[in-house]
Amino acid sequence: MDDTGKDFSKAVDNEEVNWRLRVFDSLSYPTMIIKPDYTLVSANQKFLQLFGKRPEQIRGEKCYTFFYNKDTPCQAEECPVMRLLKTRQGQTLPWRKQGRWEDRVFSPILDDHGEVAYIIESIRDVTQVKMLEIELSGIKELISRVVHSSASAIVAADRKGNIQLMNRAARDLLGVTDVFERTIYNAEQLYPPGKAKEIMSMLRDESMGGKGKLSGAPVTILDAFGREIPVEMSAAIIYDDEDNESATMAIYNDLRKKLEIEKQLQETQKQLAQSEKMASLGQLAAGVAHEINNPLTGILMYASMMLEQLDSTSPQRQDIECVIEDVNRCKEIVKSLLAYSRSTDFQRNIIDVNQLVEQSFRLTRDQKIFRNIQIKKQLSDEMMLINVDSNKLSQVIINLVINAADAMENKGTLTVRTYRNKPAGKVYLEISDTGCGIAEEHLTKIFDPFFSNKSRDKNTGLGLSIAYGIVEEHDGQISVSHTGPEGTTFRVELPQYIPAEN
Numbered sequence: 001m002d003d004t005g006k007d008f009s010k011a012v013d014n015e016e017v018n019w020r021l022r023v024f025d026s027l028s029y030p031t032m033i034i035k036p037d038y039t040l041v042s043a044n045q046k047f048l049q050l051f052g053k054r055p056e057q058i059r060g061e062k063c064y065t066f067f068y069n070k071d072t073p074c075q076a077e078e079c080p081v082m083r084l085l086k087t088r089q090g091q092t093l094p095w096r097k098q099g100r101w102e103d104r105v106f107s108p109i110l111d112d113h114g115e116v117a118y119i120i121e122s123i124r125d126v127t128q129v130k131m132l133e134i135e136l137s138g139i140k141e142l143i144s145r146v147v148h149s150s151a152s153a154i155v156a157a158d159r160k161g162n163i164q165l166m167n168r169a170a171r172d173l174l175g176v177t178d179v180f181e182r183t184i185y186n187a188e189q190l191y192p193p194g195k196a197k198e199i200m201s202m203l204r205d206e207s208m209g210g211k212g213k214l215s216g217a218p219v220t221i222l223d224a225f226g227r228e229i230p231v232e233m234s235a236a237i238i239y240d241d242e243d244n245e246s247a248t249m250a251i252y253n254d255l256r257k258k259l260e261i262e263k264q265l266q267e268t269q270k271q272l273a274q275s276e277k278m279a280s281l282g283q284l285a286a287g288v289a290h291e292i293n294n295p296l297t298g299i300l301m302y303a304s305m306m307l308e309q310l311d312s313t314s315p316q317r318q319d320i321e322c323v324i325e326d327v328n329r330c331k332e333i334v335k336s337l338l339a340y341s342r343s344t345d346f347q348r349n350i351i352d353v354n355q356l357v358e359q360s361f362r363l364t365r366d367q368k369i370f371r372n373i374q375i376k377k378q379l380s381d382e383m384m385l386i387n388v389d390s391n392k393l394s395q396v397i398i399n400l401v402i403n404a405a406d407a408m409e410n411k412g413t414l415t416v417r418t419y420r421n422k423p424a425g426k427v428y429l430e431i432s433d434t435g436c437g438i439a440e441e442h443l444t445k446i447f448d449p450f451f452s453n454k455s456r457d458k459n460t461g462l463g464l465s466i467a468y469g470i471v472e473e474h475d476g477q478i479s480v481s482h483t484g485p486e487g488t489t490f491r492v493e494l495p496q497y498i499p500a501e502n
Contacts, residue, residue, distance in 0.1 A: 025044045029122040029123060030049075032047050032120075033109075033120055035119075038062045038063045039063075043055065043058055050123070084116065085116055090107045102123050102127075105121070105123075107120045147165070148167045149168075152169060152253050153174070154170055155187070156238075161248075174190070174229075190221050191221055191222065195220075199233075204237070212236055212238075213236050213237075216233075218231075219232075221233075230254075233250055233253075271477070292330070296327055299327050303324045307321065347391075350497055353418050353494070357416055357429065361375075363394055364398055369402070370405065372410055373408065374414070375414050376413060376414070378415060378417040380420065382420060385499075386494050386495070386497050399466070399467050400492075401416075403464070403490075408487075413434045415430075416432075426494070428493055475495055476495065
C-alpha cells in the first residue's frame with residue numbers, strides 16, 4: 001500500500017474513533033468503561049460532570065476505590081462486576097446517595113471469543129420514580145389501613161368474581177379462618193344460589209341508584225359455614241379507563257343486632273300495651289264483679305228455694321235447674337273477674353321452683369284428665385329459689401297444665417321443665433304439650449280477657465289472662481316460646497331469689 005492509501009486508512013480509523021467517542025459522550029446517562037480487573041478506562045462527559053472530575057483523574061483508578069474509597073474489591077455477593085464476569089449477563093445495582101436514588105446498570109462488552117473484554121456502567125437517576133413509588137406506596141398503605149380498620153365488612157373481587165380483598169371485619173363476619181380462606185374463592189359463594197347474579201343485574205340497572213352503584217340494599221349473605229346473615233349492603237362496579245368492568249366491591253353492615261333490638265322493642269311495646277290493657281280491664285272487672293255478685297246471690301237463693309218446693313215430677317224443675325246452673329257459672333266468672341282484678345291478698349314467700357311445681361300438681365283436683373296423659377318432669381338439679389306468692393303461682397301452673405291437657409284432648413305427653421340462666425338471674429318454667437298447636441291468628445289474643453277457642457261450657461276465657469297478670473305482678477314474663485302441629489310450649493320467666501350475703 002502506498003503512502004496515500006496509508007493516509008486514507010489512518011483517516012478512516014481516526015474518523016471511526018472520533019465517531020465512537022462522540023456517541024459515547026452523547027449518551028444521556030453518566031457512563032464509564034471498566035476493565036475486568038476493576039480498572040476505570042474512560043468516562044463520558046455526563047459522568048465527569050456528575051462527579052466533577054477530569055478524564056485523567058479517573059483513568060487507571062479502581063472502581064471500588066473511586067466509588068467506595070476501598071483498597072480491596074467488594075465482597076463477591078455484593079459486587080455486580082463480579083456477578084457479570086461470572087454470568088456474562090447484565091446486572092443492576094440500586095444505589096442511594098445523599099437523598100438521590102440511582103440504578104447502576106452494568107453491561108458486558110464481549111471479545112471475539114465470548115469473554116468479557118470491558119464493562120460499561122451507566123448511572124441512571126431514578127429519584128423521581130422512587131419518590132413517586134414511595135408516595136404511591138404510602139397511599140396504598142393508607143388505603144389498606146382504612147379498609148382493614150373499617151368497622152364495616154369490605155370485600156372486593158375481580159371481574160371473574162375471584163375475591164382479591166377481604167378486610168378483618170369481613171373475615172370476622174363471615175367466620176373466615178386460614179383454612180376457610182382457601183375455600184371461599186368466588187363472590188358467588190357469599191350469597192344464596194342465584195343471588196349474586198341478581199345483585200349484578202341490579203348494579204347494571206342505572207335506575208337502581210346510578211350506573212354500577214347499589215346503596216343500602218337489605219340482603220342475606222352466607223358465612224363460611226353456610227349460615228345466613230342478614231346485612232345491609234352497598235356495592236359498586238369498578239370500571240377501567242375504557243369503561244369496561246374490571247372489578248366489584250361490596251360493603252356489608254351486620255343487621256342481626258339491629259333486628260334483635262327491633263324485635264325486643266316490639267316485644268316490649270306489645271307487653272306494655274298488654275299491661276295497659278290489663279290494668280284498665282282489671283279496674284273495670286273489679287267494678288263489674290261487685291255489681292253483679294249481689295244480684296246473682298239473690299237469683300241463686302230464690303231459684304234454690306223454688307227448686308226445693310217443686311215436686312220431683314214437676315215440668316218446671318228442669319228449667320229451674322238450668323237457671324241455677326247458669327247462675328253458678330256466672331258466679332265462677334265473677335270469681336275469676338275478682339282474681340283478674342288482683343283484688344285478693346298478695347303474700348310472698350321464698351320457695352324452690354321445683355317444690356312449687358310438685359305442690360301445684362298435688363293441688364290439681366281433677367286427676368281423671370291425666371288418666372291417658374304421660375307426664376314427664378325434667379326438673380333441674382340446681383337449687384332455684386324464687387320470692388313469690390306460691391298460691392298465686394300455683395294457680396298459674398295449674399291453669400297451664402289444665403290448658404295443656406285440654407289441648408291434647410286428655411291424651412298425649414305433658415312435659416314440665418325447669419332451668420335457670422345464672423348470669424341473667426332468671427328462673428324458667430316450661431310446660432309443653434303434644435297437641436295441635438295454637439293458630440297464628442290467635443297468638444296475639446291468647447292473653448286477652450274472655451278470649452278462648454274452647455267450647456263455652458269448658459272455659460270463661462280468663463285463665464291465661466289471670467296467669468299473665470299474676471306473672472307480671474311478680475316482675476316476670478309469660479309467653480308462648482313454641483307452637484306448631486307437634487304441640488305448644490308456654491314459658492314462665494321469674495327473677496331468681498339470691499339470699500343477701502352476711
